[in-house]
Amino acid sequence: MGTxxxxxxxRPKRPPRPSAREVSARVAIRYxxxxxxxxxxxxxxxxxxxxxxxxxxxxQAADIELSADASPEEVxxxxxxxxxxxxxxxQTLANAPFGEDPFRFxxxxxxxxxxxxxxxxxxxxxxxxxxxKRLTPGRLYTVTSSRVKIRQLPGRA
Numbered sequence: 001m002g003t004x005x006x007x008x009x010x011r012p013k014r015p016p017r018p019s020a021r022e023v024s025a026r027v028a029i030r031y032x033x034x035x036x037x038x039x040x041x042x043x044x045x046x047x048x049x050x051x052x053x054x055x056x057x058x059x060q061a062a063d064i065e066l067s068a069d070a071s072p073e074e075v076x077x078x079x080x081x082x083x084x085x086x087x088x089x090x091q092t093l094a095n096a097p098f099g100e101d102p103f104r105f106x107x108x109x110x111x112x113x114x115x116x117x118x119x120x121x122x123x124x125x126x127x128x129x130x131x132x133k134r135l136t137p138g139r140l141y142t143v144t145s146s147r148v149k150i151r152q153l154p155g156r157a
Contacts (some may be wrong), residue, residue: 040089046122054129072096104155108135111142
């Protein structure tokens with residue numbers, strides 16, 4: 001038949017299941033994985049150092065065998081093929097996805113729109129990542145001396 005009352009009373013109890021908060025506190029979950037960046041345009045070496053300081057990987061055009069005189073469309077296609085996000089100080093390159101023949105770029109673009117007398121480029125990178133820990137693909141982040149503007153790239157829903 002069934003178990004007797006005496007045998008049920010002496011059965012050891014299971015410990016209570018941990019809550020999601022307790023599990024996440026015990027397990028080191030890395031939500032903000034490192035991003036891989038293609039750094040182009042009139043940027044200083046401090047930009048690559050700032051990216052590395054925030055735990056990201058910075059690459060130059062030569063690292064992906066991209067010529068210095070490549071068109072903006074070629075740059076976007078190469079970055080897309082190598083799964084690299086794009087960081088530039090070149091306005092033409094930053095606005096390339098919005099041209100007459102838009103190219104669907106499924107990564108992030110960061111445009112450093114800081115002048116020579118304004119905030120240094122590495123400080124702009126620090127401000128970007130202090131504000132946004134993880135950037136969303138399909139967005140153009142324009143970093144100025146006072147703020148960060150976000151614009152959706154064409155071709156993304």
